[in-house]
Amino acid sequence: MKTHAGLGLLLAAFLVPGTAAADDIVVGSKIFTESYVLAELAAQTLEASSTPVPVVRKLGMGSTGILFESLNSGAIDVYPDYTGTLAEAILKTPQLKSVAQIRAALLKMGIAISEPLGFNNTYSLAVKEDFANAHGLVKISDLGRLRATIRCGFSYEFMDRQDGYSGLAGRYRLGIDSAHVNRMEHSLTYQAIDQHAVDVIDVYSTDAKIKKFRLRVLEDDLHYFPSYQAVWVARTAFVDRYPAQWRALRQWEGRIDQDRMQDLNAQVDIDKRNVTEVAAGIRGTTADAPTAAAQIGRRTLEHLWLVGVSLAFSIFVGIPLGILAARHRRTGQVILTLSAITQTVPSLALLCFLIPVFGVGAKPAVAALCLYSLLPVVLNTFTGIRGIDPRHLENAKAFGLTPRQILLSVILPLASPALLTGIRTATIVSIGTATLAALVGAGGYGVPIVSGLSLNDVPTILTGAIPAAIMAWVAHISFNLLGKIVIPAGLQAS
Amino acid sequence: MLVLEHISKGFDGHRVLSDVSVSVPTGATHALIGSSGSGKTTLLRITLRLIDLDQGMVKIDDRPLSTFGPEAWADQIGYVPQDGGLFPHLTGQQNVALVPKLRRWKAQAIQARLAQLQTLVALESSVLQRYPHQMSGGQKQRVAIMRAAMMDPPVMLLDEPMAALDPLIRSTLQQELKAIFQRLGKTVLIVTHDLGEAVFLAEQITLLHEGKVVQSGTFRELLLRPADAFVTAFINAQRTLPDPEGPR
Numbered sequence: 001m002k003t004h005a006g007l008g009l010l011l012a013a014f015l016v017p018g019t020a021a022a023d024d025i026v027v028g029s030k031i032f033t034e035s036y037v038l039a040e041l042a043a044q045t046l047e048a049s050s051t052p053v054p055v056v057r058k059l060g061m062g063s064t065g066i067l068f069e070s071l072n073s074g075a076i077d078v079y080p081d082y083t084g085t086l087a088e089a090i091l092k093t094p095q096l097k098s099v100a101q102i103r104a105a106l107l108k109m110g111i112a113i114s115e116p117l118g119f120n121n122t123y124s125l126a127v128k129e130d131f132a133n134a135h136g137l138v139k140i141s142d143l144g145r146l147r148a149t150i151r152c153g154f155s156y157e158f159m160d161r162q163d164g165y166s167g168l169a170g171r172y173r174l175g176i177d178s179a180h181v182n183r184m185e186h187s188l189t190y191q192a193i194d195q196h197a198v199d200v201i202d203v204y205s206t207d208a209k210i211k212k213f214r215l216r217v218l219e220d221d222l223h224y225f226p227s228y229q230a231v232w233v234a235r236t237a238f239v240d241r242y243p244a245q246w247r248a249l250r251q252w253e254g255r256i257d258q259d260r261m262q263d264l265n266a267q268v269d270i271d272k273r274n275v276t277e278v279a280a281g282i283r284g285t286t287a288d289a290p291t292a293a294a295q296i297g298r299r300t301l302e303h304l305w306l307v308g309v310s311l312a313f314s315i316f317v318g319i320p321l322g323i324l325a326a327r328h329r330r331t332g333q334v335i336l337t338l339s340a341i342t343q344t345v346p347s348l349a350l351l352c353f354l355i356p357v358f359g360v361g362a363k364p365a366v367a368a369l370c371l372y373s374l375l376p377v378v379l380n381t382f383t384g385i386r387g388i389d390p391r392h393l394e395n396a397k398a399f400g401l402t403p404r405q406i407l408l409s410v411i412l413p414l415a416s417p418a419l420l421t422g423i424r425t426a427t428i429v430s431i432g433t434a435t436l437a438a439l440v441g442a443g444g445y446g447v448p449i450v451s452g453l454s455l456n457d458v459p460t461i462l463t464g465a466i467p468a469a470i471m472a473w474v475a476h477i478s479f480n481l482l483g484k485i486v487i488p489a490g491l492q493a494s
Numbered sequence: 495m496l497v498l499e500h501i502s503k504g505f506d507g508h509r510v511l512s513d514v515s516v517s518v519p520t521g522a523t524h525a526l527i528g529s530s531g532s533g534k535t536t537l538l539r540i541t542l543r544l545i546d547l548d549q550g551m552v553k554i555d556d557r558p559l560s561t562f563g564p565e566a567w568a569d570q571i572g573y574v575p576q577d578g579g580l581f582p583h584l585t586g587q588q589n590v591a592l593v594p595k596l597r598r599w600k601a602q603a604i605q606a607r608l609a610q611l612q613t614l615v616a617l618e619s620s621v622l623q624r625y626p627h628q629m630s631g632g633q634k635q636r637v638a639i640m641r642a643a644m645m646d647p648p649v650m651l652l653d654e655p656m657a658a659l660d661p662l663i664r665s666t667l668q669q670e671l672k673a674i675f676q677r678l679g680k681t682v683l684i685v686t687h688d689l690g691e692a693v694f695l696a697e698q699i700t701l702l703h704e705g706k707v708v709q710s711g712t713f714r715e716l717l718l719r720p721a722d723a724f725v726t727a728f729i730n731a732q733r734t735l736p737d738p739e740g741p742r
Contacts (some may be wrong), residue, residue: 031742288599389578390581392579392581393574393580394544395575395579395581396581397544398542398543398544398568398571398575399568399573399592399593400564400565400566400567400568400569400574400593401593401596402565403566405596409592409596410581413583414582414583416583467576488584489625490581490582490583490584490585490625490626490627491582491583
């Protein structure tokens with residue numbers, strides 16, 4: 001048995017973590033275009049500052065919770081967020097309105113925020129430019145004049161949120177006929193308004209499609225919507241340690257207005273320009289995006305690492321558990337039930353559960369992958385061993401073989417086809433599931449897939465999806481070859 | 495000499511064996527016969543030390559089973575399971591060499607013993623390179639006998655050696671088996687439900703019924719002086735009967 005070589009590999013895998021060195025500055029972002037652009041801007045700004053420090057980009061890590069947790073744990077140093085989001089999702093006190101109030105509250109948690117960068121990415125209502133001109137619409141209160149005829153296309157979220165349509169209609173006393181208020185999928189509302197199927201839709205005020213579809217965002221003249229001012233968020237420890245870098249980031253305060261941000265989003269979403277180039281454009285410089293080959297190479301290593309560690313775990317833990325389950329009926333039921341339950345937890349939910357335990361980055365991703373790859377290995381080991389003709393086991397005992405000799409010379413070889421099937425399934429499932437690791441900042445092929453999805457950029461998605469498919473295919477072929485070597489010839493021919 | 499002495503065994507309060515005694519002198523071949531449920535398989539498993547007995551004793555050459563370690567006991571009894579019981583993942587040779595290898599025999603010693611036994615059971619060496627699924631029923635039996643004899647045990651124990659073979663091969667192998675036993679010079683116990691097989695291979699027969707010995711003796715004795723009506727019924731139930739004056 002090559003147990004020792006395998007254990008060494010497992011140890012090596014844990015000793016070469018995918019996290020950045022202590023002296024790097026790590027910039028994070030959420031999974032939508034604007035967050036990518038701002039984070040890339042921050043990264044380039046830091047790289048260009050007078051005392052350059054190596055910068056690591058962890059873009060498209062996930063939602064607010066993950067980013068904030070990463071910031072707290074030190075997995076990232078800085079990321080862009082919005083005042084309204086910080087007040088609601090982090091401070092859980094949406095009544096905090098001003099930047100100063102929010103800053104004071106965050107400071108108690110050891111978190112610093114910059115002044116607003118200059119735009120407010122809030123909910124808003126928009127109408128077509130020509131429609132606005134025809135009816136003289138500038139402010140939301142102007143809509144009251146059209147209450148009898150105007151047709152609305154609102155997203156489900158906007159209709160359901162506390163700070164959505166119902167509150168808005170009350171505040172502005174809009175009195176729009178409810179028969180004219182259509183609930184629809186947000187992405188379809190743009191098509192609907194473009195084809196004059198509806199007259200007014202809800203938008204995010206910096207959405208790139210506002211420009212594309214020639215929409216006018218109506219002014220929230222009664223200040224109904226909460227303010228979502230974009231700011232840099234960092235730990236105070238970071239601000240103290242890198243004052244020059246923090247100053248460099250703060251040069252963008254008040255310099256990116258709503259039109260500018262709409263335009264930047266449009267450059268990425270509609271003109272399909274690279275985030276690196278667009279961010280460089282803000283700084284008035286040019287930057288070359290990293291070559292696709294270099295990125296794929298790095299992500300392949302990250303992906304292999306994720307899959308390799310979980311695979312090693314599933315082999316060294318799953319096979320013994322499967323053997324245990326096959327030997328002891330009661331323990332076996334417990335083991336099988338637990339591993340089956342693990343499998344039914346949706347991968348995103350599992351990642352969420354693991355973040356409080358492992359923080360963000362490679363650890364929760366590896367932990368999730370380990371748990372997912374466990375069931376196929378345990379179950380196949382169990383059924384493989386249970387499927388062995390009991391007479392072979394009794395004969396082995398009659399020949400005077402010790403339990404250990406029976407395990408190594410009879411049980412494992414006879415169960416080897418099933419064992420290999422389990423490991424093969426675990427590997428291929430891992431290669432697929434590991435793409436979700438990008439959501440917690442663990443890297444891998446999921447990074448271009450997640451960012452491509454949020455940027456609506458198919459070529460980028462493919463730079464992750466195709467290598468992942470190739471990796472799964474190579475794994476499949478490798479296991480066929482491995483089967484010819486590992487499975488005893490006497491079990492293959494029949 | 496193999497002695498099973500006053501053996502009793504029960505499962506969950508149900509008596510399977512009651513005071514069963516069988517004695518096989520050194521070099522003799524003895525058949526333990528009975529229909530299914532007679533307790534013969536339980537007795538076989540007790541002899542192989544796969545299950546414990548409640549009362550009684552198993553002895554080889556006056557040494558009780560309990561004084562041997564599991565490995566040492568296994569080396570005292572060469573076991574030929576039903577249908578040969580070869581491990582499907584091993585070639586014939588690997589099957590035969592499995593136990594000596596685990597006992598850390600030198601490769602040379604294994605080869606020498608293999609060659610010796612191969613001649614004894616009249617098996618072509620090419621067969622030993624095959625996997626069980628590539629062998630005929632008769633070949634499997636010969637390989638299984640080689641495996642059982644590998645550690646040179648004083649006693650051989652065979653479970654239904656002919657059950658899975660077709661009649662023609664059966665009659666050929668039966669003759670050869672007898673010759674092989676003679677060449678090996680072992681004390682042999684055959685467990686079977688087949689009277690023809692028992693009569694042909696064994697000098698002495700023990701008939702087991704509902705966990706008790708009904709009668710022990712030569713076939714002639716069983717036929718001419720049956721202990722009770724069951725013995726006659728059992729003999730008559732067998733379709734083909736050899737000449738009572740002796741085997742063909």
